[in-house]
Amino acid sequence: MRSFLGITAHFGVGIEFNSITIGVYQSNERHTSEHIAEMLLNTCTEWGIDKDNVSAVVTDNAANMVKAGDLAFGKKHIPCFAHILNLVAQNSIQQCTELRNLVTKVKDIVTWFKQSNIASNELRKATDEETKLIQEVPTSFTSTVEAATKEVSGDKYCTSSKVIPLIHCLVLKVESLQLEDSLGKDLQSLILREVAKRMGVIENVTPLAIATVLDPRFKKMHFTNPLACSSAITKIKDLMKTTAQNELESDSSDTSEKPEDNFSLWEDHHKLVRKNWKTTKTDGSIADELTIYLRSPIVGGRLNENPLEIWNDLEIQLPKLHIIAYKYLTMVGTSVSSERFLPKEH
Known part of the structure; x- marks a missing residue:
């Protein structure tokens, strides 16, 4: 290796x-x-x-x-969201004692079939039923995990903002499964426990939380932790203020600090007035931009649309927020891309 x-x-x-x-x-x-x-x-x-x-x-x-x-x-x-999902599925199935014992039993019976020339119809029937159970019960869960993994493993579309919504939807899907047999119920409980253990704090991963809030298709809708959502919004405000301050310093560096041609005792007063006006205007525009964005309808029916295209339409109205959104929405939610490359033998 x-x-x-x-x-x-x-x-x-x-x-x-x-x-x-x-x-x-x-x-x-x-x-x-x-x-x-x-x-x-x-x-x-x-x-x-x-x-x-x-x-x-x-x-x-x-x-x-x-x-x-x-x-x-x-x-x-x-x-990497894909790795975490894989661990959730593997560990849940491994911890399900009934499923593990059933797999071992079926393997032993199949081996006996191959070694014996005679097998009763009842034994064959029992094996068929147990094999079907092994195949069907995990499939109801693994298909959900597989769909989430495929959804977030792309590198040609936005994935950072999909992690939190996908976890929420995955939990809702698993919780809603109506299972009658004990094997299915045990596996359901184990998967929900693994998700909580490995992804329970995912909303506190700042880049993913910011990306989710700034995706017009999701915003705050899939957050289950109000504090995590509030923290992400506060961080967005701070980032916008930093961006606005940098713009102010750039714009005013050549003009606001230039000495006046004629001596004036009020020169420093005028500088303070200009600074106060610009700061007030900046704080207000930041609050206005974020409020307008969060209060506007969620673009829920356009899940397959590129969020950068949506932001392209919003840039004129929300210029400062657009800068932050672009940065976080171009991040990815998995490390799958780097693992797709297989070195060639020389």
Whole structure:
């Protein structure tokens, strides 16, 4: 077995989502977080990427990968949603004692069939029924998990804003299943427990929460934790203020601080008035933009539409919010893209 580190960059150009593999390296050293962080930074240097321009780092959530991302870029980590879903399905089935015992029993009976020339019809019938149960019960759950995994594993459309809504919809779907047999009920309970354990705090992952709020198709609708939603909105306000302040400093650096031609004792007063007017106007416009956006109807019937196209129409009305939305909606929710690359044999 050989170990490879795959690095994929994701970014937006206009209303299009782009992904590009910027590095696939064979690693013969120990997979320490320090070594991986060094490889990440070296790749950025090779491509001329300023590490401060990296908005988020998505990994398979292994401890060394998470720490490597933190060492290289600061705390900007997003856990891979596809990996978490896979763990939910695997662990739930593994912990279901009745299902595990049933699988073992059927395997033993099938082996006996192959080794014996005679088998009673009753035994064959029992095996058929148990085999059918093994196939049907998990399928009702795995099909839900599979659909969610496929939905969030793309790299040509927005996925960061879909993670929280998909978890909410997945839970609602599993909870609504009407199951009569004990096997199905046990598996249902285990899956809901695994989801709560591994995804219960996903709404507190700031980049995913901001992306969800700023997706016109979802906004606040799928949040189950009001504090997490409120925190995301507060963070959006802070980001908008920072953006507005940067714009003010850029606009006023050449004019507001220039000395007046004629001496005036009121010169500093005029500077304070201009600063106060601009700050007041900025705070008001930020509040107005966010209020207008959150109060406008959710674009619920356009789930397959590119949210960047929707924001393209909103840019003139909500210019500051558009900047923040573009940054977070071009992030991804999984590390699947970097794992699709298979090195060729030489």
